[in-house]
Amino acid sequence: MGKKIRVAIVGASGYTGGELFRLLIRHPSVRVALATSEREAGKPVADSHPFLRGFVAIEFIKADPAAVARSADFAFLALPHGESFKMARLLLKAGLKVVDLSADFRLRDPRAYRRWYDATHGDPDLLHGAVYGLTEFRRKEVARARLVANPGCYPTAALLGLLPFLESGVVAPGSVIVDAKSGVSGAGRTPSAASHYPETTEAFGPYKVGSHRHTPEIAQEAAASLGRRVPVRFVPHLVPMSRGILAAVYFRTRRTADDEALRSVLVRRYGHEPFVRVLPPGRFPNTRDVRGTNLADVQVKVFEGGRDAVVMAAIDNLGKGAAGQAIQNMNVMMGFPETAGLDFPGAVP
Ligand SMILES: NC(=O)c1ccc[n+]([C@@H]2O[C@H](COP(=O)([O-])OP(=O)(O)OC[C@H]3O[C@@H](n4cnc5c(N)ncnc54)[C@H](OP(=O)(O)O)[C@@H]3O)[C@@H](O)[C@H]2O)c1
Structure with a gap:
């Protein structure tokens, strides 16, 4: 060594x-x-x-x-x-x-x-x-970078779901809605009224609807992928748990599609990725399964009629949403194996 x-x-x-x-x-x-x-x-x-x-x-x-x-x-x-x-x-x-x-x-x-x-x-x-370090989509730039901007936690989950469908031309213009839920550690360790225990336990609701600071970040990276502006409607929620983000990204398809066709988009994009797991048909992401890890679990579902779909992604906000992805980026920047220090499953339950 x-x-x-x-x-x-x-x-x-x-x-x-x-x-x-x-x-x-x-x-x-x-x-x-x-x-x-x-x-x-x-x-x-x-x-x-x-x-x-x-x-x-x-x-x-x-x-x-x-x-x-x-x-x-x-x-x-x-x-x-x-x-x-x-x-x-x-x-x-x-x-x-x-x-x-x-x-x-x-x-x-x-x-x-x-x-x-x-x-x-x-x-x-x-x-x-500075390189925006969503590693799976910027690996070559990250490898050359001296300064990497590690993505925000909500954008990581939302973009890992959405970008494969933007890249492959599946998404009808103007149809993207991001509905996401986060554990309270996303707000950091410094206490605030909003993250205080009695305010967050046995409570579940949206916040900063239409004004959350991760909105322009999701829109920026979606636009970079598509080559034109992508309007993003983003509704974040706080859930009474410490860790985890679940993003559900809704979009309209350009043409009628089914589950298998859209799931194959994810399999093509992530089949060789060490940290993104495309779940088997009929299984859906759960924050519990990625807790404490750098993993992201993804799945897509087409609604009846074949024109509306939802892609879901679960991450740990402190893992793939922060420290895990930061280390993944360091590994790429330093020429270490990309999975070094990050290659383990979560702690369940
Ligand atoms: N939490 C998440 O899930 C998450 C996910 C993705 C990205 N991020 C981002 O990552 C960053 C850190 O987040 P966090 O959740 O770890 O925050 P945190 O728990 O509030 O910790 C902030 C750290 O910064 C230090 N600090 C605060 N003000 C400082 C100053 N003026 N000069 C030097 N050090 C200062 C604090 O040290 P002392 O207070 O001890 O001095 C503490 O070590 C934030 O920008 C956050 O938005 C967080």
Whole structure:
């Protein structure tokens, strides 16, 4: 085995930071050399993430780009949006490769960032070189990239379902509706009124209908696939569970189709993909089956009449929706086997 690369997790006290740790501990080609937290600096990582006790011996330090650049070859930025663009340039200049888990480098157009994130992008020039890291659709670009924008959790699930049908010309224009449900860890570890236990338990409802920040991201990547604008109607929901996203993407077909014909589109697209499982006919995705993994389970169903269909995708928002996909992208960027550190089934029940 070659020498291990040194990895930094910037924003390591949060949920995606913890998940990066959990997955990287078993990665054969990396060592986590540095982890940052502003609030926990100077304290052992295992105090903040007790599940890592006995596996991680380092302490958090503050997120100083110079210190990160000195101690690491590769950085995961697991920071809130608006923070990553302050660090990325310095790290890239120092020769590190970077996967950013925030939204800072996902939208190609800085005006869209301003509109949806209500802030001016602090380093728009970096957007040109950033690759949107939905690995299954951008593998070649990811392999050459030094900065990868890891996709959002809802967009990962929605696009893994939708893109094969856009690519193959099955979808009637203007017909896409994304209905998706997420577990509460999608909101991050910092408590808020909306993620407070009494607000979320035994409760199920939509939020940010028509205004969720993942809407332009889904539309951007759908348009990139089709070569023209794809209007996206997106309704996110919060469900009382910690992990998991289930996306149901409805669309009208251009021509009459049946289950077998549309399922074969998924099989052709994903038959050789290590992390996307096209379920057998009659089986439907469930978040339980992908919990804690980098897997995505997909299935498609045509409604009576043969003109309306729904493609469904289940992922773990912290896995394929964040840390898992970030590591998959690192593997591709570094020339490691793509499945390194990620090749295991979930924990059920
Ligand atoms: N949760 C998900 O399912 C998910 C999925 C996909 C993408 N993402 C994205 O990934 C990023 C991280 O998400 P998360 O859920 O892990 O969030 P989180 O649980 O809230 O953690 C955020 C991390 O960033 C650090 N941080 C906060 N403000 C900072 C600042 N000004 N300077 C330096 N560090 C700062 C925090 O450290 P301290 O507070 O300890 O100082 C913490 O380690 C976000 O951009 C999120 O949108 C999340």
